[in-house]
Amino acid sequence: MPRPRLPKLIATDLDGTLVRSDDTVSAYTHQVLDRVKAAGVPVVGATGRGPRLRELSQRDLPHADYLVLGGGSHVVDLRGSDSPVTVHDQRLEGPVAAALLDDLSAEVGPLLVMVEGLDHQYAPLWGDLDPDWPWPQRVVAMPRTESLAGPVIKAFARAVDLTSDELLAVAQQVIPPEKASVTQAGLGFVEICPPGADKAAGLAVVVEVLGIDPAEVLVFGDMPNDIPMFGWAGWGAVAMSNAHPSVLTLANEVTLSNDEDGVAVYLDRLFS
Structure with missing residues (x-):
């Protein structure tokens, strides 16, 4: 069966993927993500950054409905107008x-x-x-x-x-x-x-809340900590051209590098 033309959820890593080498996110990327949100597709930031860097992550990805932080051990719901709500928090003894x-x-x-x-x-x-x-x-x-x-x-x-x-x-x-x-x-x-904590596990928390099948999720990443979500997301797993060799091997597709706004270029084409 062919996959649907559009995914029902998009999750992206931040550093090395959405964020450029100068620690910025381009205006073009923000414009494309505005279109994704206007199309009704939730956006999730999935990052190794810990919860202490939540505000920085929100600034880099203000479109996020959720943030998967700490590589999957901490999940924050950003959809409300009040303070972010932690929906998952796992620690290592x-x-x-x-x-x-x-x-x-x-x-x-x-x-x-x-x-x-x-x-x-x-x-x-x-x-x-x-x-x-x-x-x-x-x-x-x-x-x-x-x-x-x-x-x-x-x-x-x-x-x-x-x-x-x-x-x-x-x-x-x-x-x-x-x-x-x-x-x-x-x-x-x-x-x-923590045991069992990875980006796939964090995203599983999000899709359970939203009622979305992992087969309807598209993910972007560049490093080994993205590999679990590459094996979990069924719509597609897209690596950056600057990705680690192990990630490139597992990707369904490869887009341009983070410094070339590869995530935005891919989504711009997909949502045009």
């Missing part, structure tokens, strides 16, 4: 994360670890001060036992002598999926998240 990091370190050597533990706007990360951390948000030096004393949103881990892909391959062997979900989002770190 800190002592569990600490034990998993010890297991991973036993395989690869010392790890540099930062913890995302707070969800208020622009809250700092905790842990090791990493000179290569690419974002402006603060990192507060804190012993690992203290930063992982309670539930956390995720932990970032980096091994000095391994690429993020190499570390991820080891982490996927060492860390049981029932203990934590592991991925990487192009930041140079492996991300250790």
Whole structure:
């Protein structure tokens, strides 16, 4: 059976997908998403950014009906006129994360670890001060036992002598999926998240509320943390031309890069 001409929901990653390398979203992209919303199709931002970056994510994607944050562990309903409503919030127990990091370190050597533990706007990360951390948000030096004393949103881990892909391959062997979900989002770190938390799981929360079948969902992405939603969305999974090789392999289609407004170009054609 041919798929419907238009999807019933569109979900897009932000960094490296909708957002350009200069951290902006073009006027053209906003205009196209205005047309998508005018056509009655809900838009969801699906990002690895934690809930502490909700306001930034809303500014980048003001058209969003929902935000799937933290790589799928936190889902926010933005449809109301009042404050956003959290409809899903899953945390990873800190002592569990600490034990998993010890297991991973036993395989690869010392790890540099930062913890995302707070969800208020622009809250700092905790842990090791990493000179290569690419974002402006603060990192507060804190012993690992203290930063992982309670539930956390995720932990970032980096091994000095391994690429993020190499570390991820080891982490996927060492860390049981029932203990934590592991991925990487192009930041140079492996991300250790709550078990079962990924973008597909976050989007599943949204479509259940809206009564939409995953077969009617179109998604856009560029990094390994987008892979779960590529396998879940049935209408189509579109990779950016700048995407990670593993994402390009799984995509139904490839659009232009994020710096060439690839999401907007694809949707402009689809909704014309």
